[in-house]
Amino acid sequence: MGVGTGNTVLKVDGVTKTFGGLRALDDLNLTIEEGTVHAIIGPNGAGKSTMLNVCIGQLKPDTGTVTFDGEVITGKQPFEINQAGVSRVFQTPAIFEDLSVLQNVMIPAIAHRDGKFKLNPFSILEKQDDIEGRAVEILERLRLTELMDKHAGSMSRGNKRRLELAMCLVQQPRLLLLDEPTAGMSRHDTNRTIDILKQIKEGGMTKVIIEHDMHVVFSVADRISVLARGHIIAEGTPDEIKGNPVVQEAYLGGSVE
Amino acid sequence: MKKFFANQWLVMLVFSAVILTMPIWLSPIGAGYPDLLQKFMIFGIFAIGFNILFGLTGYLSFGHAAFLGVGSYAAVWSFKLLTMNVLPAIIFAIIVAGLFSVVIGYISLRRSGIYFSILTLAFAQMSYNLAYSVLTPVTNGETGLQLERADPRIIDSLFVEPTEGLPLTNFFSLSLSGYEGFYFCAAFLIIGFFISLRIFRSPFGLKLRAIKSNQTRMQYTGFSTKPYLLSAFVISGMYAGLAGGLMAATDPLAGAERMQWTASGEVVLMTILGGVGTLIGPLLGVGIIKYFENIFSAINENVLMAAYSGLPEGLQHFLVTVSSPFVGEGWHLTLGLMFMLVVIFLPGGIMEGFDRIKRLLMKPFSRNKDAVESAEEGH
Ligand SMILES: Nc1ncnc2c1ncn2[C@@H]1O[C@H](COP(=O)(O)OP(=O)(O)OP(=O)(O)O)[C@@H](O)[C@H]1O
Ligand SMILES: [Mg+2]
Numbered sequence: 258m259g260v261g262t263g264n265t266v267l268k269v270d271g272v273t274k275t276f277g278g279l280r281a282l283d284d285l286n287l288t289i290e291e292g293t294v295h296a297i298i299g300p301n302g303a304g305k306s307t308m309l310n311v312c313i314g315q316l317k318p319d320t321g322t323v324t325f326d327g328e329v330i331t332g333k334q335p336f337e338i339n340q341a342g343v344s345r346v347f348q349t350p351a352i353f354e355d356l357s358v359l360q361n362v363m364i365p366a367i368a369h370r371d372g373k374f375k376l377n378p379f380s381i382l383e384k385q386d387d388i389e390g391r392a393v394e395i396l397e398r399l400r401l402t403e404l405m406d407k408h409a410g411s412m413s414r415g416n417k418r419r420l421e422l423a424m425c426l427v428q429q430p431r432l433l434l435l436d437e438p439t440a441g442m443s444r445h446d447t448n449r450t451i452d453i454l455k456q457i458k459e460g461g462m463t464k465v466i467i468e469h470d471m472h473v474v475f476s477v478a479d480r481i482s483v484l485a486r487g488h489i490i491a492e493g494t495p496d497e498i499k500g501n502p503v504v505q506e507a508y509l510g511g512s513v514e
Numbered sequence: 515m516k517k518f519f520a521n522q523w524l525v526m527l528v529f530s531a532v533i534l535t536m537p538i539w540l541s542p543i544g545a546g547y548p549d550l551l552q553k554f555m556i557f558g559i560f561a562i563g564f565n566i567l568f569g570l571t572g573y574l575s576f577g578h579a580a581f582l583g584v585g586s587y588a589a590v591w592s593f594k595l596l597t598m599n600v601l602p603a604i605i606f607a608i609i610v611a612g613l614f615s616v617v618i619g620y621i622s623l624r625r626s627g628i629y630f631s632i633l634t635l636a637f638a639q640m641s642y643n644l645a646y647s648v649l650t651p652v653t654n655g656e657t658g659l660q661l662e663r664a665d666p667r668i669i670d671s672l673f674v675e676p677t678e679g680l681p682l683t684n685f686f687s688l689s690l691s692g693y694e695g696f697y698f699c700a701a702f703l704i705i706g707f708f709i710s711l712r713i714f715r716s717p718f719g720l721k722l723r724a725i726k727s728n729q730t731r732m733q734y735t736g737f738s739t740k741p742y743l744l745s746a747f748v749i750s751g752m753y754a755g756l757a758g759g760l761m762a763a764t765d766p767l768a769g770a771e772r773m774q775w776t777a778s779g780e781v782v783l784m785t786i787l788g789g790v791g792t793l794i795g796p797l798l799g800v801g802i803i804k805y806f807e808n809i810f811s812a813i814n815e816n817v818l819m820a821a822y823s824g825l826p827e828g829l830q831h832f833l834v835t836v837s838s839p840f841v842g843e844g845w846h847l848t849l850g851l852m853f854m855l856v857v858i859f860l861p862g863g864i865m866e867g868f869d870r871i872k873r874l875l876m877k878p879f880s881r882n883k884d885a886v887e888s889a890e891e892g893h
Contacts, residue, residue: 313734339736351734353727356720364724367717368736376745378709378718385717424735 260479261290265324266432266463267312272321273487274307281307282318283487289432294454294464296474299484305467306348308484309434313345314338325432336373342431344424346438348467350417352424354410358401361409362392362423369428395427399453415442419450426457433457435466439473451476475499522711530704537693543809548692550808555699556760557784557804559706561796563753564781566713567746569791572726576631576778577618577638581611581751583645583773585758587652590659590768597669598681600690600698600763604756611755612748619747623740626729638778645770658769683766695764702760706753707793713749714793722746723791787856789865798864806849813841 267289274282281304289295297305310316312323314335322331330338344365353361366388371377383389396402399419404412409420418438425433438454439447447470454464454477468474474481474495481498483491491504498504536554540546545554560582568574585607592603622633645653653659661680670681683690690698713719725732725739732739762768771777784803789795815838822830840848860866 315734334738335733336736336738339734345734351728351731353724353731355727356724360720360724364720364732365735367721371717373736373738374741376718378713378716378749380717381712381715382717382720383715388717428736 261293261463264291265289266291266326267465268324269308269312270322270324272308272311272318272323274304274311274316274318280487282311285321285484285488287482287489289463289465290480291463292461293479294466294477296478296481297465297467297484298469298471298474298481303484304487305484306436309345309436309465309467312338312434313343339368339428339430340373343434344426344428344430344432345434346418346421346425346436348436348440350414350421352409352417352421354408356409357405358396358407358409358412358420359389359392359405361420362395362427363388365424366391366427391427395423398426398456399423400449415446418442419446422450422453429462431463433462433464435464435468437467437469439468439470447473522708522715525711526704526708529707533700533704534697536700537696543805545805545809548696550804551693551696552699552760552764553804553808554801555696555703556757556764557781557800558703558797559699559760560754560757560781561784561788561800562703562706562710563750563757565750565785565791565796566710566722566753567750568782568785569796570714570719570722570726571743571746573623573626573743573747574631574782575622575634575747575750576775576782577622577634577636577641578750578754578781579775579777580618580638580641580773581615581754582758582761582777583641583768583770584614585611585755586762586768586772587659587758588755589759589762590661590766591652593661593667593683593762593766594659594665595668597667598683599669600683600685600759603683603763604702604759607755607759607762608752609755611758612752615748615751615754616744619744619751623743623747635775635778638773639775642770642773642775645773653768653770656770658767660767683763690764699760699764702756706756707797711793718742718745783853785863787853787863789863792863792865795863795865802852802864803849806845810841810845810848811843817841 265288267287269285269287272282272285273280283304285304285308287308297308299305307316311318311331312325314330314333314337318331322329324330325338325341325343328341330341330343333341353364356364363382363385367385370388393402393405396405399422401416401419401423404416409417412420418441422435422438435454439450442450451473454466457464464477466474466477478495481493481495482489483498483504491498491501493501533555536551537546537548540551545551560578564575564578567578588610589600589603589607592606596602618634618637622630622637625633646655663676663680667681685698688694688698721732721737721742725737725742729739758768758772761772780803784799785796786799787802788797788799815834818834818837818841819830822833825833838844856863856867860870862869
């Protein structure tokens, strides 16, 4: 499609990860091009979430390396990887349930501005207009402004997902990793999320999206990789994947809408 | 609440007025005397600091009395070696307690949850036992560290002739006994409260609350959480050191019993009773517990008889018999029952009680917001 810049932003190189006797990732190789939306599809238990866990420093691979922006990030702390420009939406929403929706978005905005550690015990939160302004702007884009003062933990699952997306977007990451961002959402909310994901495409941000919903995948993806039993079994443009008999058989079951 | 705290100078004005007039409004309930007022202030500082750690980050330390004890020793040493002026003593108390808490915090924060609590408890008990044994040269063991006429007092000896008896603590020319001592401690409480207010409203405070809510998310959001936790730990340790220093300033001796686990437990109870993570709650907890300890414990049958004196004799005797287990020596029973009731029915402490009353009164006005929410969820 030629939307990317041609540069590699993320490279997963020969990564293996075992849990006891289970090979969740088995010599996984994957290259993500800067500026693209890259979908990863595959059956349950294929290792998709595990791959993201390795990428953000939550898990250390047994062998292999992950390179972000030309730098090896395997072995780095999660906060270092985030500060380098990688944000993730989790499969189960990971938000600050006890805080307000606005505060949930202000915190990543502060991380983006202040770095991993800055002691500012005497500046006043309500006077940080830059932070609050950016948080409100993102909440408006995700149509969460009405819920701004709500307790984040009291929201519906779909809203929590959108909130988590807002938390990632406010950091303006170079690489956004999305683990089933529309799971559990109504059709209406799913379409809204697709629109948002398409919008931020124009920002030049690279996105990796794990998704079971083929409607979402074929609406947003520039490239698709199919992951099964811990490694990539096929890769290509949406049209190539649709027409790939191996994929049809292994995963799509022949019926693509 | 948010609006109210938004004008911090107004808050501070009201707060200072309430604190400084305590001798007046506490005397009708028998608590307006300097000794108890000083205790309110000193433990108030201790609890405010403790709440910065426990209330904001959720890390429950069971060893904060150690920092209080260390502060007391540091202050008494300053009286012995340098001067009877309390200012350097208090500065030393804060610094030494701060250094101690860096070490203990650094090690204890390698774990979280119950393991963190156990580590802090172990450290505090270790300090307590060392004070009685190996560290006797520094702590004077069971006797406690006291002033002596023969102490060098290097700075004082340059300026003043030694007096006949033991010298008294002073703040330049001001003596610190009685009400002066109370006002001196009250000034520190007001400053301590202001700092806590600012921390609560700062990005730092928000980050601490976010760590309490979801520490893992904080790490994936780009924050190195350990340094934040250590900062909160050290700040609260310094508050404890200040409290210990003030104890020594109003009564210049220091004993290891201040570091015992019961003393650490007391500040936990105070904070929970009043309301963890609220600005005012810990102070309410201090007020109630210290009031019970000092006033309720002094009520005996004669006092009760007098209280029920207007009633028929049979009823009077009955009421005295029924209430006497709860007063005097029985004050622990009353406090224990109250603590249980609060924890069971108001897990957020007395402040949650206030909050519920407020919400009940405000209910008719908040309908609109709920409507928006349900419309949003309905898609
Ligand atoms: N921390 C862990 N400990 C043990 N086993 C794990 C762990 N994480 C994942 N697994 C196992 O590894 C395999 C891959 O899991 P993973 O979560 O990556 O799958 P997935 O492709 O994301 O599946 P889904 O579509 O259901 O989310 C599964 O069999 C899972 O049970
Ligand atoms: Mg998964």
